[in-house]
Amino acid sequence: MPQHVQPYKWPLFYGEITVGDSNSTVEVIFDTGSDWLAVPDQKCDRCVGGSYEGTDEKRVKFQENQRAYGDSVTLTGYTYKDKVCLQTTPPSCVPKFEFFAFEQVNGELEFPFGVMGLS
Secondary structure: OOEEEOOOOOOEEEEEEEEOOOOEEEEEEEEOOOOOEEEEEOOOOOOOOOOEOOOHHHEOOOOOEEEEEOOOEEEEEEEEEEEEEOOOOHHHEEEEEEEEEEEEEEOOOOOOOEEEEOO
16 A cells, blocks of 8 residues: 655655565565566665566576656666566566666665655
């Protein structure tokens, strides 16, 4: 169930999803301004709220790449295809969902959670 938090400048809605075969729990911000899922990789040392433990078998692109978030944040990591669930029950799971797992956050991101784009 999405929760609401009032940070410094604007309201955010966030909740938990599960990612991967190990059902790792990851907190994500539900973002109506983006259209992709980005979750923290287990190697991200600045990140909070859980992380994804990716494997080479699940990696779609083996070259590290970057994604911009907003005007001042760059996420660096890899693209994966793995199971993503909105709840722990099987009907809410997509078995081979493509998403981005970031290892580094460059720039000022006040809450380095995952981001689930809804647009």
